[in-house]
Amino acid sequence: MRLRIEGVSKTYLPPTGLLRLVMRAATAEPVEAISDVTFHVDSGEIVGLVGPNGAGKTTLLKAICTLVEPSSGAIHLDDLDVSSRSLEVRRQLGIALADDRALYWRLTGRQNLEFFGVMAGMSRSAASEQATRLMEEAGLAGRDKLVFGYSSGMKAQLSLARAILHDPSLIVLDEPTRSLDPLATIEFGRKLRTLADEGKAVLLSSHRLDEVEKICDRVVVILEGRVHYVGGVAELHDEEGTAASAITEILLRAAEGER
Amino acid sequence: MSTTEPLVEGPGMDWRRIGALFRRDFYVEFSYQFRIVLRYLEVVFYALIMFFISRLMGQPPELDQYEGGYFEFVMVGLAVTAFGGLGISAFNQRISEEQRLGTLEVLLTTPTRMSVFLSGSFVLPLLLTTGEVILLLVIAISTAGVGFPLGGVLISIPLWLLTIATFCAFGIMAAGVIVVTKRGDPISGPLYQLTLLFSGALFPVSVFPEAISWAAYLFPAFYGITGIREVLLAGGGWSDIAPELLILSAFTVVLVPVSLWAFSRAIRIARAAGTLGNY
Numbered sequence: 001m002r003l004r005i006e007g008v009s010k011t012y013l014p015p016t017g018l019l020r021l022v023m024r025a026a027t028a029e030p031v032e033a034i035s036d037v038t039f040h041v042d043s044g045e046i047v048g049l050v051g052p053n054g055a056g057k058t059t060l061l062k063a064i065c066t067l068v069e070p071s072s073g074a075i076h077l078d079d080l081d082v083s084s085r086s087l088e089v090r091r092q093l094g095i096a097l098a099d100d101r102a103l104y105w106r107l108t109g110r111q112n113l114e115f116f117g118v119m120a121g122m123s124r125s126a127a128s129e130q131a132t133r134l135m136e137e138a139g140l141a142g143r144d145k146l147v148f149g150y151s152s153g154m155k156a157q158l159s160l161a162r163a164i165l166h167d168p169s170l171i172v173l174d175e176p177t178r179s180l181d182p183l184a185t186i187e188f189g190r191k192l193r194t195l196a197d198e199g200k201a202v203l204l205s206s207h208r209l210d211e212v213e214k215i216c217d218r219v220v221v222i223l224e225g226r227v228h229y230v231g232g233v234a235e236l237h238d239e240e241g242t243a244a245s246a247i248t249e250i251l252l253r254a255a256e257g258e259r
Numbered sequence: 260m261s262t263t264e265p266l267v268e269g270p271g272m273d274w275r276r277i278g279a280l281f282r283r284d285f286y287v288e289f290s291y292q293f294r295i296v297l298r299y300l301e302v303v304f305y306a307l308i309m310f311f312i313s314r315l316m317g318q319p320p321e322l323d324q325y326e327g328g329y330f331e332f333v334m335v336g337l338a339v340t341a342f343g344g345l346g347i348s349a350f351n352q353r354i355s356e357e358q359r360l361g362t363l364e365v366l367l368t369t370p371t372r373m374s375v376f377l378s379g380s381f382v383l384p385l386l387l388t389t390g391e392v393i394l395l396l397v398i399a400i401s402t403a404g405v406g407f408p409l410g411g412v413l414i415s416i417p418l419w420l421l422t423i424a425t426f427c428a429f430g431i432m433a434a435g436v437i438v439v440t441k442r443g444d445p446i447s448g449p450l451y452q453l454t455l456l457f458s459g460a461l462f463p464v465s466v467f468p469e470a471i472s473w474a475a476y477l478f479p480a481f482y483g484i485t486g487i488r489e490v491l492l493a494g495g496g497w498s499d500i501a502p503e504l505l506i507l508s509a510f511t512v513v514l515v516p517v518s519l520w521a522f523s524r525a526i527r528i529a530r531a532a533g534t535l536g537n538y
Contacts, residue, residue: 010533012532022436022440022443023439023528023534024441033533062533065364065368066367066368067364067367067368067530067533067535068531068535069530069531087370088370091370095365095368097364097365102362102365103360106286106287106291107283111283111286114279116365116369118275118278118279119276119280119369119371120370121272121369124278124279146290162365
């Protein structure tokens with residue numbers, strides 16, 4: 001089992017004491033972003049994380065990526081505790097965030113990949129070699145230029161290339177296909193499957209249920225910070241027609257329950 | 260993925276990352292060519308302004324201990340405070356820039372130690388400021404015929420390095436504040452202004468009223484500027500600058516670890532609050 005998330009909760013507390021004078025919180029009240037979340041992602045598996053806006057998906061992904069400290073619970077990547085051994089965890093982590101600003105716009109796409117490759121721990125030559133290969137695969141090789149001249153779709157392709165550049169064992173993707181055209185989305189799904197077949201664990205957050213249905217092996221439905229369903233996409237097919245409609249049904253029922 | 264070699268951490272990897280950070284900054288900085296030209300033109304104009312002010316001032320008696328006049332005196336002061344301004348502001352500007360670009364979070368998910376990130380991000384700004392300082396000193400030599408003794412230049416190197424290190428310590432603390440507050444760092448601006456006022460960069464501290472002259476001793480830059488002037492303008496040697504070297508070393512030994520601790524504490528606070536990437 002590659003990624004284990006056990007009883008993870010995160011409550012954002014408003015700053016207290018001196019911090020209150022210098023730090024601005026989004027609200028003055030504590031906000032429970034995720035509560036008692038438990039699931040796992042195996043090697044060779046693509047797990048979809050589904051939920052409406054504000055469900056807690058991004059907080060969960062950031063906690064996995066060592067960017068947010070959970071209030072309680074534990075996250076393990078293989079035997080490594082994400083909180084206490086974050087540097088070692090980061091060596092095995094590849095991420096693509098939804099924010100397309102997370103690239104250096106005054107560098108070319110290739111320069112971005114080479115830079116992040118070395119920061120991830122690759123030699124300069126290996127990063128360069130991988131950048132060449134991934135730029136070709138993504139159809140960016142002949143169109144490389146400063147990133148501010150990239151279209152949204154090209155930036156998304158570049159973010160994906162960066163996530164897998166250093167051969168991570170866990171790939172975390174936050175709405176990675178938001179800006180991709182249909183053909184690029186299909187190609188992206190194939191690429192993810194290849195990576196999973198190589199033994200990588202993939203956690204994919206998405207609003208596109210058709211994409212989750214086609215790409216993912218299992219799905220985690222999260223609403224108001226709580227997990228409402230964890231199971232195989234194939235099982236959803238069996239029970240209620242298309243998996244996408246079944247996931248929608250789960251979300252609607254969960255929303256009713258929360259009310 | 261057969262081309263990917265195993266990731267091996269170690270000092271060699273830290274140097275590679277520092278090199279990558281330098282290359283990144285180089286490409287970004289030189290994509291704004293005009294800014295660099297303006298930066299160096301500004302230095303030339305500033306030096307010329309000081310040159311004409313110094314002609315007005317003649318040879319003040321407070322500077323009798325130094326060779327040359329006010330121009331040489333102030334050029335050395337400005338050179339040290341140029342590094343001071345760099346050390347104080349480079350780190351918080353880098354953090355703000357990464358937050359604004361949205362790259363801070365991605366960088367923090369790489370196995371890069373914070374000290375490596377900070378060091379690597381300092382290399383190009385340090386080189387550019389060194390260029391400014393060399394330009395200042397070349398202008399001083401060419402316009403006023405100032406001659407800095409080679410021995411003095413070499414002896415001054417540890418003073419430069421220690422002075423820069425103390426400024427960097429304050430700069431790293433300021434960067435920690437920016438990680439938490441996002442904007443409004445209360446350290447850099449006031450510290451730079453107080454340093455200009457009290458360190459003797461622009462005028463000798465002997466002109467202060469006695470009641471406030473003690474304040475100069477609180478600023479590491481005062482020791483750096485005093486020592487560097489001693490070896491460049493007064494023919495001093497190692498024994499003359501030993502007290503300044505000792506005091507600056509003490510400042511460095513205390514301030515650098517404290518600043519790194521404060522910065523990592525700030526990262527922990529932002530991580531707990533979930534605001535690392537906000538700006």
